[in-house]
Amino acid sequence: MPDLKSVNHEAADRLKRAKDKDKLAHAYLLVTGDEAQALNTVYWLICYANCQGENKPDGTCVSCQRILSGNYPDVFLVKPEAGRQTTSIDQIRPLKEELAKSPAEGDFRYFIIDQAQSLTLSASNALLNLLEEPVAPVVTFLIANNAGQVLPTIRSRTQIIAFEQKAASGRDGFLLENGFSQEELAQLGKTDQFDQQVKYFYQELKDQDALAIISAHRLGDQVKKGGKPMEKYLWLLLKKWAERDLENGELTLAAAILSDLLTVDQMRQSNVSVLNCLDFLALKWQK
Ligand SMILES: [Zn+2]
Numbered sequence: 050m051p052d053l054k055s056v057n058h059e060a061a062d063r064l065k066r067a068k069d070k071d072k073l074a075h076a077y078l079l080v081t082g083d084e085a086q087a088l089n090t091v092y093w094l095i096c097y098a099n100c101q102g103e104n105k106p107d108g109t110c111v112s113c114q115r116i117l118s119g120n121y122p123d124v125f126l127v128k129p130e131a132g133r134q135t136t137s138i139d140q141i142r143p144l145k146e147e148l149a150k151s152p153a154e155g156d157f158r159y160f161i162i163d164q165a166q167s168l169t170l171s172a173s174n175a176l177l178n179l180l181e182e183p184v185a186p187v188v189t190f191l192i193a194n195n196a197g198q199v200l201p202t203i204r205s206r207t208q209i210i211a212f213e214q215k216a217a218s219g220r221d222g223f224l225l226e227n228g229f230s231q232e233e234l235a236q237l238g239k240t241d242q243f244d245q246q247v248k249y250f251y252q253e254l255k256d257q258d259a260l261a262i263i264s265a266h267r268l269g270d271q272v273k274k275g276g277k278p279m280e281k282y283l284w285l286l287l288k289k290w291a292e293r294d295l296e297n298g299e300l301t302l303a304a305a306i307l308s309d310l311l312t313v314d315q316m317r318q319s320n321v322s323v324l325n326c327l328d329f330l331a332l333k334w335q336k
Contacts, residue, residue: 050117051092053108057081060210064094073157074208076180076189080196080231081212084164087192091161092117095124099155112154122153128163136164138171141179148185158187165191166198173200180206197235227285233278240282243271247283250327251290254306254334261331269324280323284313309333 060079067073079087096106096113099121106113115121125147129136144160152158160179162168168176180189180203191207193199221234229237246268253261272280288310294303313326321329 051089053093053096053106055086056090056093057086057212060090060212061093065097068098073188076207078191078193078204078207078209080193080209082194084192084194088163091190095159123155123158126161129167134167135169136167136172137169138175141172141175144179148179148182148187152186156186160187160189162191165193166195173203177203195231195235197231236278237282247286251287254330255302257334257336259335261334265327265331269327272323
């Protein structure tokens with residue numbers, strides 16, 4: 050059950066102000082790494098709008114209780130079914146019918162699409178159709194941990210509320226700090242295997258291993274498939290390894306590799322292909 054005490058206060062305030070002025074948008078996209086908190090925030094607003102108590106939302110009146118327990122006719126929550134990674138079009142379709150109905154209790158009906166990044170393409174398109182419908186008294190909330198994975202046409206029809214990021218952690222945090230956009234993160238996808246390959250390549254450079262040239266070609270192929278974000282990621286990773294070695298006191302070696310990586314940056318600016326850049330490194334570091 051949603052916890053009204055664990056909300057994002059900034060977002061809740063913003064929604065409350067809009068509600069007070071009767072200016073809630075047609076659709077919101079809440080972007081956050083903490084989807085549970087975002088869901089709480091959405092429920093907080095809906096309770097606020099329908100609460101019968103004095104201190105809205107009290108969470109205890111009949112309306113709040115019905116909303117929070119999922120027994121309120123004006124609130125629809127859609128999320129991936131248990132054990133599934135995606136939200137299917139069959140889950141979005143019923144909303145179309147609901148869109149035509151009038152609110153049963155309050156002024157508005159509320160559609161909540163939790164984990165919006167999990168919408169399949171057909172589900173996204175169905176949702177897009179809903180959002181394109183002219184003004185029904187419906188407010189749609191999409192919650193996503195990654196705006197880049199929400200269809201741009203959907204994004205453009207929503208007001209985006211990006212939660213203050215609790216410093217994104219791990220790889221994504223590192224990449225965001227280093228100039229990657231959410232869009233690029235989304236394009237990058239999972240990189241576990243690629244990470245390994247880059248690590249091997251880097252180690253081969255350090256070992257002046259002749260096999261580096263083979264790894265170079267393997268990486269070149271991967272980058273070709275992954276496109277620009279993958280290439281950006283490759284050079285960033287190599288620099289990260291070299292910088293880490295530098296910090297660990299491998300001064301001469303790491304500094305030399307870093308210097309070559311800066312040369313690669315210049316080569317890239319002159320449109321030298323990624324494969325040629327990788328070859329350059331592999332050959333330079335051959336015994
Ligand atoms: Zn209440």
